[in-house]
Amino acid sequence: VQPIGVFDSGVGGLTVLRALRRTFPGDDFIYLGDTARLPYGTKSPATVTRYSLQCAELLVQRGIRCLVVACNTASASALDELRLAHPSIPVIGVIDPGAEAAVAASRSQHIAVIATEATIAGGAYQMAIRRLRGGARVTAAACSLFVAMAEEGWVDGEIPQAVARRYLDPIFRAAGDMPDTLVLGCTHFPVLAAAIGAVLPPGVRMVDSAATTAAALLKFVTPRPLAAGPGRVTWLATDDAGRFARVGSSFLGEPLLAADIEIVDLTTPLPR
């Protein structure tokens, strides 16, 4: 059975990989972090699409049976192009699964979404939620600093909570109608869940795309039986294995070794 391909701009997608491995424990994975060009979240849709196509091309050349775009920014900008470029395999993003999780969690159908600048500006979450629930109200905010803070390993305590308060108070402490659900619309954000949760009003539910993305993939891909032995992960990055391993371990929730990470070059055209 061919491996499942997963890519992200860096280590954020490891929060999605973790959920995928729980649902597909017998499957092999190839994870690619485009660490040389992260973050995607402050780049234009055209650039993010170009980079995403290069990531997908490399994974397809390695023989994957399906592709998970474990990056909200890439899912928001590049999903259609990725499907056009690779019509023979299922290509799954994290936006629709995140929107499904939000709509399922919300009672009031007033939903807040926090994500990168690019994801918010593109409006993909807003559209995905309204497609699922026409009357839903969506309040969206870009939280760029969360990405750098997660990468720095500052995941809870005074500063992360102060930053969370600055981004979230305008949404949740405003007078009047308050969202009852917060979508973590960037795969970096789940590692900050404690700090974010600490500044949310009681009763607000926090959801992310990880578990629902794994469920979405189940619709298209049959898991390889675990009886054949647990699956393995092949690690690829475009820069700095040491940093990928160090920062990535906290996202993955288990130790990653720099020696296990292969560095690949996406800027040189691949042979066909």
Place this chain on the structure above:
Amino acid sequence: VQPIGVFDSGVGGLTVLRALRRTFPGDDFIYLGDTARLPYGTKSPATVTRYSLQCAELLVQRGIRCLVVACNTASASALDELRLAHPSIPVIGVIDPGAEAAVAASRSQHIAVIATEATIAGGAYQMAIRRLRGGARVTAAACSLFVAMAEEGWVDGEIPQAVARRYLDPIFRAAGDMPDTLVLGCTHFPVLAAAIGAVLPPGVRMVDSAATTAAALLKFVTPRPLAAGPGRVTWLATDDAGRFARVGSSFLGEPLLAADIEIVDLTTPLPR
């Protein structure tokens, strides 16, 4: 007279450009911000060198008479390679000028340097300072979050000061011998000077590379007389003119218009 070329990973180098324009008011400049691939400060030396060579190549093709590497990370990793690739024009970095400013400002010759991960890990500031003053003691710290905070426009107040305290207290509030000078070894950091200054002990002097880089360039390049009219700047970026203009205005200290910024592609090989 041909223009002066300046490049940086993004908008940080605008703090250097500002000082250059004060010293060379009659000169034309071409400024290139590699915004598609910023930040450089978390990338490996090999990747930073590759990107820097591409930036320089494009500027040289546009006919510059000298090159200022207005990025500490690129100066630390790529200066020798840039000089080898372009032996016919002066190539100036910001590390040696920053080290000169530090040595001139310090009485105790215990100097602190804050910069990106890549600059600190490479040790270029530590070496440049010790080359100028053999007995100097250098305490260095990476402050990755400062870059994202400066880009987000959070330049002073509670959060920037809390972040500055977390990075700087271990250097300046430790028992015993304390540095008397702090080098802002990243061109993003001068916009955070108020927040950084607010948490420094009294008497500590803050220096950056901008003014001394302009002075260093004067040794190699004769300014074009202002009598011929004030110089103009040609703006180039590799992604997202709107974001470059918005964030760059605060670094440059004057308004920048997105319509004046030309988007260039560095990933396609240039014709020779």
